[in-house]
Structure formats: C-alpha cells, structure tokens
Amino acid sequence: MTLSEFQRLIERIYLEKDSARGLDGSFMWFVEEVGELAAALRGGDDKEIAGEFADCLAWLATLASIAGADLEKAALKYAHGCPGCRAAPCRCKSAKP
Numbered sequence: 001m002t003l004s005e006f007q008r009l010i011e012r013i014y015l016e017k018d019s020a021r022g023l024d025g026s027f028m029w030f031v032e033e034v035g036e037l038a039a040a041l042r043g044g045d046d047k048e049i050a051g052e053f054a055d056c057l058a059w060l061a062t063l064a065s066i067a068g069a070d071l072e073k074a075a076l077k078y079a080h081g082c083p084g085c086r087a088a089p090c091r092c093k094s095a096k097p
Contacts, residue, residue: 004072010061018062026066030059 001009018026037052044052064071081088 002072003075004070006057007061007065007071010058011065014058014062015065019066023063023066026059026062030056030063033059 021029033052033055037049037056040049040052061071064074077083080086082090082092084090084092
C-alpha cells in the first residue's frame with residue numbers, strides 16, 4: 001500500500017467524523033496518540049509499539065486530509081536526502097550530537 005492509498009483508506013473510514021471534529025480537535029487526538037506511542041516505546045512489546053505507530057500514522061493522515069495536504073507529495077521533501085544539505089546521510093553541521 002502506498003502512502004496515498006493509506007491516506008485515501010483513512011479518509012474512507014474516518015474523514016466524515018474527523019472533519020466534523022475539525023482540525024483542532026483532531027490534532028488533540030493525534031497528540032494523545034503520540035503520547036501513547038511514547039509510553040509504548042518506553043516499555044511496550046513489539047506488537048504494542050507497532051500498533052501505536054499505526055495509530056499515529058492514521059491520525060497524521062486524517063490531519064493531512066482535513067488540511068488538504070497529500071502525504072505522499074509532502075514526503076517528496078526528503079526524496080533527495082536531507083532538505084538542508086541534500087545528502088543521505090545528512091551532513092549538516094548541528095549543535096546537537
């Protein structure tokens with residue numbers, strides 16, 4: 001399944017209800033899912049972690065759809081490596097190790 005196909009699938013399942021909730025309300029649900037992912041990464045098993053990644057991806061797809069963004073097109077930002085230095089791996093100078 002491509003990223004665009006996944007976004008269309010999530011639209012078929014949830015877009016009507018998520019659009020009614022609006023961008024702000026849906027964003028709050030996304031943030032909650034990110035918190036659940038953080039908890040799973042700290043102590044969950046592989047199945048729980050994978051499930052939380054799937055939930056985060058689904059909410060991200062919903063947000064993109066409500067905002068009118070195509071995730072697959074957005075991902076092209078990284079098609080040629082790092083957007084800053086265009087290298088893979090990134091060769092940007094950073095203050096962070």
